Amino acid sequence: MARSFTREVEIDRLGARGDGVAQTPQGPVFVPYTAPGDRVGIRLGKPVDQGFAGEMLELHTAGPDRIEPACMHFHDCGGCALQHLTPAFQAAWKQGVVETALGRRDLDASLVRQIRAVAPGDRRRAEFVARKVGAGIVLGFNRRQSSKIVDLKTCLVLAPPLVALLPGLRKLLAGLIQSGATAEAHATLTDTGVDVLLSGIAPDLEGRETLASFAEEADLARLSLKHDGGSETVVQRRVPVVHFADIPVVLPQGAFLQASPAAESLMREAVLAAVGAAGPVADLFCGLGTFALPLSARMPVFAADGEAASVATLQQAAGRAGLPLRSEVRDLARRPLSAKELDRFAAIVFDPPRAGAREQAIEIARSKVPLVVGVSCAPGTFARDARVLADGGYRLESVLPVDQFVHTPHVELVAVFRR
Ligand SMILES: C[S@@+](CC[C@H](N)C(=O)[O-])C[C@H]1O[C@@H](n2cnc3c(N)ncnc32)[C@H](O)[C@@H]1O
Structure with missing residues (x-):
């Protein structure tokens, strides 16, 4: 039966979903819209994640990183979770999320670079x-x-x-x-x-x-x-x-597109800088060609994704621009590119959905490709797949976090591996 009684607690950190966490004799209590250092009156709710959900009833003392949220809908709307925290705190916390995810898989968290943020009002x-x-x-x-x-x-x-x-x-x-x-x-x-x-x-x-x-x-x-x-x-x-760098692409209805053009540019710059002039390159989970098209302006590209409409659009865009790009509609979870198929490339870019790319990572780890660039919106599954690459002999060189989803607990990253 759900518990429901009130008490005062002190919030000492944020949990993975951006909720404030208070340690209590009953275990951790997750209280949305609270900040570290807050003393709050809460109602204890149902059991969750080896602790309890809590609802803030009153703010007794504000923690040092708390600010007045700018939007009238904050607390009501499920879109934002962190508006009550300073931008500096949000940035440091998201950077910490990436570092912690790496550390849990025994990967070197000191390789995480300073997070790059985008301004609010850019989500398209x-x-x-x-x-x-x-x-x-x-x-x-x-x-x-x-x-x-x-x-x-x-x-x-x-x-x-x-x-x-x-x-x-x-x-x-x-x-x-x-x-x-x-x-x-x-x-x-x-x-x-x-x-x-x-x-x-x-x-x-x-x-x-x-x-x-x-x-x-x-x-x-x-x-x-x-x-x-x-x-x-x-x-x-x-x-x-939409344009990826300067290359125009006709948007199919409902196709995946990075949420913020500013964040997309930061990620693309990081991917292009890492790949350099390595070519030929494989872009796996390529979507509409955010990375594949600009890369194909520099070197031959093979691009694969499970969404037929995205792949067709990307191929047409490359054809119109006269770019050297080949593509394939392929389910990379069921039929990942094998190590043998991958060995023709000088570099691999992979940018899977939140579930990650476990099966594809196993094949990459078996390959001899000297350079791998991973892009991810889920540090936990990224770190799991990065561990597979590290066990296969890849050295993690750098990780750049990008705060694409401003005021939410989500964070993107671009990581570079070499062997
Ligand atoms: C995070 S998006 C990245 C797309 C692209 N790199 C970009 O930046 O716009 C992930 C992509 O993975 C594709 N995808 C999801 N599951 C897949 C699977 N099992 N096999 C192949 N592609 C898949 C989706 O269609 C989507 O285009």
Whole structure:
């Protein structure tokens, strides 16, 4: 049965999800939106992670790194977890997350370089959720660990054109969602305007005309509908294009794109600097070619990813630009490139999803490729895979953390290995 009683605790650190942690006789208590050094009155909640969840009821004394959060939605909205902490604390904490993950796998944490941060307001992707409630509509992000939606008026981390979309989107969806039903709007700021992919609505002819008018009023690049079987373009006013370095790529609906262009540039600079003129290079988990395309302007590239639409787009972009790039749609968990296949390359770049690249790392570790650059948004799985490379004879040379997801507990990194 869930416990629920109040007490005062002192927060002594942040846990992996950015919650403040207080040590108590019952074990650690994880209290969201608290800072180290805070003395807070809490309600003890249900058991979690070998401890308990706690809810802050009152702040009695503020810790030295606490600041006033800038956004009116902080605490309600599940998007941000760390706005109440100074930027310097957030940076140092994220750097520590990367160092700790390496240390746990017996890798040298002193190789972690100074974290690079990006400014808030640069995030170019948002997945808004909307629900019809009575005659009105709530539109925004989910509350923390809840299906309740925070009706978003503003957002500090999103690029301003995505925030500007909210009033029009709210009006549009109010006429298209059934009462009590939920819809989603996936919005991406491309270099030619905002691209919107709507799901959870089934508009009739009149509804489609309303969608077209909205696209006009909001000056969207494209508006599409997601069905079970895929995506349908309703209006394309301009081709939605992103550039990797200077190379244009047409964005497929819903494809992966790094969340912040500034962070993407930092990561790309780090990858290009590490690879240098090594060529030929394999870019595994290449997506739309964030790294593969700029690399192919310097050397022959082989690029592989499991998403057929991304690979097709990347190949077309390379073809248009006359770049020496070959690609393959390939599930790299089930069918990783073998050590023998890898041995034709002078360098490997790999950038897997949060689950990491365990199977691919095993093959890389067996290869003779002299240089490997790993990019990751999950330090824990990265360190697991880095251990596999180290056991296979690779020497970790450097790790650059990048704070792409400002005010969240997430951190990206670019790591260089050699043998
Ligand atoms: C973090 S993204 C990186 C993409 C790209 N490097 C970039 O920077 O935009 C991870 C990529 O891994 C791909 N992916 C996920 N699971 C995969 C699998 N089992 N096999 C191959 N690719 C996979 C996704 O399609 C996605 O493009």
